[in-house]
Amino acid sequence: MTRDITVDDATAKRLFEEMLRIDVFEEETKARFGEGEIPGFVHLSGGHEGSHVGMGAAMREDDWLAVGGARLIGQYIAKGVPLTEIMAELYGRVGGSNKGYGGQMHVADVDRKLYGHAATIGSGQNPAVGLALAEEMQGTDNVAVTTIGDGGTSRGSFHTALVFASYWDLPVVFVIENNEWAISTPSTSLSPDHLSDYGKPHKLPTESVDGSDVEAVYHAVSEAIDRARDGGGPTVIESRVARLVPHFEGDKQTYRDSEEYERLKAEKDPIANYRERLLDAGVLTEADVEELTAEILAEVEEAVEFARESPEPNPEAAYENVYQLPLYGQGE
């Protein structure tokens, strides 16, 4: 692991702050879920924060993010969706980004160019190719970044997306967050040395980076985005991270070796590592970190209050948004 800081101070601070925001938000989410305030499932990002934030920071606001994998909340935050809207959506309330229709798996924010998760793992990559096609046909230089986990790469839909993206040479960056576990199935049982190797038959540029190093991800994704923006077509990046949390809250992780898990927690925590690096380099002081943490805690507390106070949807709303009405040609 490099100890150098390879970005300017402002960027370094931003990267750290965003990772911390994900961490604090998710700790609170875990607590609220534990108290029964959040319905459904909750999948947390622990260990993925560097990957999410490095990727998010490499993107322009007008680039699409088509989120995938199972660890999503951190990606929503990295794309800039307000914490209030995310938390209210987790609560299933009207103040949520999707007014309570979507929940944890489906936060969608077209205005911020966040394409909501497909929820069936691996089905978001072809829409990402379509988003890239739309940008290209509209004459912009915006790109689409799409994420998937190691498990999702086993689905044919993922491979189809590579075929289509390379067939038309579209501006798409595929980021595979390989945390080595598809719930309980290890990615080490998959054949490629690196999951980015799946791009090789399509003659796409591929790269495998340490996804727990936020700067490494930032540089790799930036390079791929620049290439796509300049007409250089798709790239496949493997971001190797450790899953430092259960698959979902409540998963007992009986399939994991506990000593190995503890080792990963000690070695592959992107936030703890980066904090140390920034302190060593003098970019941040302990006091800065404390101050920042306090600010983010207040922000997250506000998000929880917003979610709690946001009304439950009117039951009648269940029938809205199924169709855009009137249908074409009616009522004219």
Next chain:
Amino acid sequence: MTREITYVEAIAEALDEELARDDDVVLFGEDVEEFGGNFGETEGLYEKHGRDRVRNTPLSEIGIAGMALGAAVGGMRPVAELQFADFAATAGDEVFNQIPKQPYVSGGRLTAPLTIFAPSGAGIGAGAQHSQSVHSWLGNVPGWVVVTATTPYDAKGLFKSAIRDDNPVFFLPHKFLSEQRGEVPEEEYTLPLGEAAVEVEGEDVTVVATQLMFHRAKEAAEQVDADVEIVNPRTFAPLDTETIAASVRKTGRLVVVDETVERYGTQGHIANEVVESDFFSLDAPPKTIGVKDTPIPLSPVLEQEVLPSADRIAAGIESLF
């Protein structure tokens, strides 16, 4: 002013006009460029509108449907062709889980104004995986507007509306009708989605039928000693229940014939809608007729056996009197 053109020419005209009308329309699918589509439905479009607007794809319905969804969300108005309606199943997740649900789960924040069009139906000996009528599959997933076409007039007017509609629309022409000729206006027109058409007026019995079954119902009407009213639903989801019910209130009898299989097919749903709302206007139990509960066999003899024939429809009508 009208002229006679074929059903597949009507489809090609609809595509041509919509590509010319709206720069956001993009057509893609397998073999839509020089090859011109399996039934000639995209002939000449690539030459006229160029490769940017008319695009061949690699062979994967997952890619075609999934990409259409993204392109629609991203601001285009994609028209994606599947060569056979059966292939809705080869893009199962996209067709059943993604496209019809994304606008809903986003709380209405995103729209997916895309059209998938795919020839459906039996009758050309294409076998079990190339002959199904899938509008009951699709109608079962709220979010899809499901449109079928019966005549060249329908095919052009409904397809143009499908492309312009802001919902995901599954547009299903019938492959056996490809060469059927019919009158189509010279001037531009569209037909409303979600509205059934009373195609033939009658007093004694309502027959609901579309696509090939509509034409067979017309034959059957000639054979029976009853004044038959024929209603063409055009859109199966959402269904124009009111036009059908109004017809039954007039005639007192209902036969629903469709090319979906009888088990959990469209026939039962349509009959049920009328039974629930207008039971006391019925003079006889509704009769439902569909494909027998088998896959579509290849042999023309076997294929015709399982499809509703004009005779079977005529017998169904007579059974109500």
